[in-house]
Amino acid sequence: MHKAFKLIFKGDSMKKPVVLILIAFFVGLVLFNVFSTKVMFTDTAQYLGVAKEFAGISITKVRNTPGWLYGWVLGEILKVNESLLAVKLFNAMWLFFDAILLYFITRDKKALLLFVFSPIVWFMASWINPILMISFLLLSAYYLFKKYEENKKLSYFILSGLLLGLIPALWFAGVYLSIFFLFAFFYNKQLKYLIYYSIPYFAAFSLRLILDYYYFSFPLYSLVRGFGSNMAYFLNITPESGAGFPYLEFLLIFLIISPFIYKIYKLNFKEYKSELIFLGLSVLVFIMNFQLRYFIILAPIFVLLIYKEISKKELFTHIAISLILIVLLTSPYFGETDDYLIMKDLKSIENDFPDEKFIAGGENLSEEEAFTLGTLYFGKNIKEFIWYSDYKFKDEDTQREYSFGSKSRIDNIRDIKINLIYERTEGNKDSDYLIMIGDGKVENFGLVKEYKILKVFKKKV
Numbered sequence: 388m389h390k391a392f393k394l395i396f397k398g399d400s401m402k403k404p405v406v407l408i409l410i411a412f413f414v415g416l417v418l419f420n421v422f423s424t425k426v427m428f429t430d431t432a433q434y435l436g437v438a439k440e441f442a443g444i445s446i447t448k449v450r451n452t453p454g455w456l457y458g459w460v461l462g463e464i465l466k467v468n469e470s471l472l473a474v475k476l477f478n479a480m481w482l483f484f485d486a487i488l489l490y491f492i493t494r495d496k497k498a499l500l501l502f503v504f505s506p507i508v509w510f511m512a513s514w515i516n517p518i519l520m521i522s523f524l525l526l527s528a529y530y531l532f533k534k535y536e537e538n539k540k541l542s543y544f545i546l547s548g549l550l551l552g553l554i555p556a557l558w559f560a561g562v563y564l565s566i567f568f569l570f571a572f573f574y575n576k577q578l579k580y581l582i583y584y585s586i587p588y589f590a591a592f593s594l595r596l597i598l599d600y601y602y603f604s605f606p607l608y609s610l611v612r613g614f615g616s617n618m619a620y621f622l623n624i625t626p627e628s629g630a631g632f633p634y635l636e637f638l639l640i641f642l643i644i645s646p647f648i649y650k651i652y653k654l655n656f657k658e659y660k661s662e663l664i665f666l667g668l669s670v671l672v673f674i675m676n677f678q679l680r681y682f683i684i685l686a687p688i689f690v691l692l693i694y695k696e697i698s699k700k701e702l703f704t705h706i707a708i709s710l711i712l713i714v715l716l717t718s719p720y721f722g723e724t725d726d727y728l729i730m731k732d733l734k735s736i737e738n739d740f741p742d743e744k745f746i747a748g749g750e751n752l753s754e755e756e757a758f759t760l761g762t763l764y765f766g767k768n769i770k771e772f773i774w775y776s777d778y779k780f781k782d783e784d785t786q787r788e789y790s791f792g793s794k795s796r797i798d799n800i801r802d803i804k805i806n807l808i809y810e811r812t813e814g815n816k817d818s819d820y821l822i823m824i825g826d827g828k829v830e831n832f833g834l835v836k837e838y839k840i841l842k843v844f845k846k847k848v
Contacts, residue, residue, distance in 0.1 A: 405496055412503045413483055416512055420475040423513040423720040424727035426763060429680065431515045432755065435474060436762040438462040444469060447747075447761030447772040454609050456598050457517040457557045471765060479512050481519040485526060485687045492530055497702055498694035502687065504705060506712040507643045511683045513720060517557045518684050524550045524557075525564070526687040529662075532572060548584045552591025559609070563672055564684070571665035636679055640670075643679055644686045646708045650696040651689065662692060725840060729824065730763050732838040736822070737768035739836065740843065745820045748775025749827030756824050773816045819846045 426435075433452040439445040441462025452458065464477050490499045502508060511519060531547035534540070551568060554561035565588070573581045599608040641648060656663060666685060673681040697705065747757035757772040764772075792804035821832045821844040832844035 405490060405499065408496065408499055408503060409483075409486060409490075412486055416479045416483060417476065419509070419512050419717075420472065420479050423475075423717075424722065425513065425720040425724045426471065426515070426726040426730075427759060428514045428516065429678065432758045432762040434458050434461060434517065435471075435515045436758050438465055438474065439762070442466050442469070444765075445761060446764065446769060447757045448774060448777070450755065450758050452609065452612070454517070454557060454559050454595065455602065456595055457520070459598060460557075461515070469765065474515055475513055478515055478519050481523045482508055482512060484523045488523065488526055488530065489687055489690060492691065493694060495694060497697060497699075498690055500702060501645055501690045501694055501697065501705060504709045504713075505644055505686055505690070506709050506716060507679070507683050507686050509713045510643065510716045511680060512717075514680065516680065518680060521554050521558055521561060521564075522684045522687055524554050525568075525684060526691070528554075528568070529688060544584065545587045548587030549591045552588035553594070556592050556595040560672075560681075564669060567665050567668040567672075571661045571668070574664075637674070637677060639679060640674075640682065642708070642712060643682055644689050645693065645697075645705055647693065647697055647701055647705055648689060650693045653696050654692060659692065662688065726763060728839040729760070729841060730765075732841040733760065733764050733766065733769070735838055736841065736843060737766050740820060741768045742770060743820050744771035744773060744818045745769070745822040745843070746775055746778045746816075746818050747772045747822050749821070749823050749829040752823065752825070752827040756822075759824070760822065771818075772822070773818055775821075777816050778818075820844065821846070 433450065434457055436445065436447075437449050437452055437455060437458030438461030440449045441459050442465035444465065461474050461477070464473055467473070486499055486502050489502050490496070493499075528547045528550040531543045531550065535543035535547060551565050555565050569581065569584070569588075573584070595609060596606040599610075600606040651663075651666075654663065666688065669685055673685075745760075747760050748754065749756075752775070753759070754774070754776050757774040761772045788806060788808045790804060790806050793802045795802055820835075821829060823829070823842045823844065824840060829844060831847050833847050834842060835845045836843045
């Protein structure tokens, strides 16, 4: 990275356009995050909520998450600057580092502009999620591995393995990505090279195991959680499993990185066999659990592979189409979003009901309302948000249970059954006040005050 900055900012006239592009991109990312008001994207609570726990400022119990390491990293950011903006900018800066590294690799403004004006970049610019960092780690691991193949410098080999190992350490689905990477780039090499590469890889990956052991006395804690939730999803036993396939969003795959993504077909398969195998397997998995956000991880490598096939005229077309898509995709991030109104409501509630704790949620509502409110609240005058499930299930130790196993169709003496149980960590909690997002049913509480989004109830005597 130091060499990349030195190359770009050394000040000769040939690099001035690049400097201007990067400065504009940096300022754009900052302003985008300053003015965007949407916070609660997919999994935000699992990372920002956990970060607040590690920073010592959480007022609600955190939820079990498939990876604690990134929450711990964000917690260190919050210890330095206890603000939502600090975390948002930390995430967005990985996109800036992607842009710098792409130019450092290609020495071509075309690759830089393709990435800067890619719709997926701005679609993800204010998400609090490890996949922005992972996009940079993957590009770096790939680049260093290719450099090693060119000059056989051992330091490139070791650094590539370390960076690849950080991906599953930070994000559970990175386990699949790293397996695909190892298969695609080592299937035609001697086994000893894979073993040597695995040493720095597992050294970095062990950070997940160390953190799990330190905080939970069980080194496989988050891995069990991750594999369990993935298995539950694919076996169609979670609420999300039954959702219909988003066909309209699927069509955006062919535009979300670049309208000219199809030009990847022009690549020489023999020359780029490993890259195409890796991308093909990764895209297939992303489609199986389809969410557009995943494609930010692959976007830098796609740009790296197709930029030479894009003419200047096509680059302008890319920019024009992308600008339209960026406006359409990100316009819901601004203005009086629900997240913005909830944060304003919470400021009013802490003034109207100082030093109180609140049960959060109700019947027929998301069980994670306490976690959502605790994630969005950056204040001092609310004591605690209590999960509605902790209030309701007063005498139950098991909060959730999944069962997997065999069911014999022959005269077999035994079947196998595996139970995954989520146990409550403490006894029931209670409060005189209940807070609710939207409308829901709740017994023994009467409405006290209604705000823009939130409603506050008081227990009936």
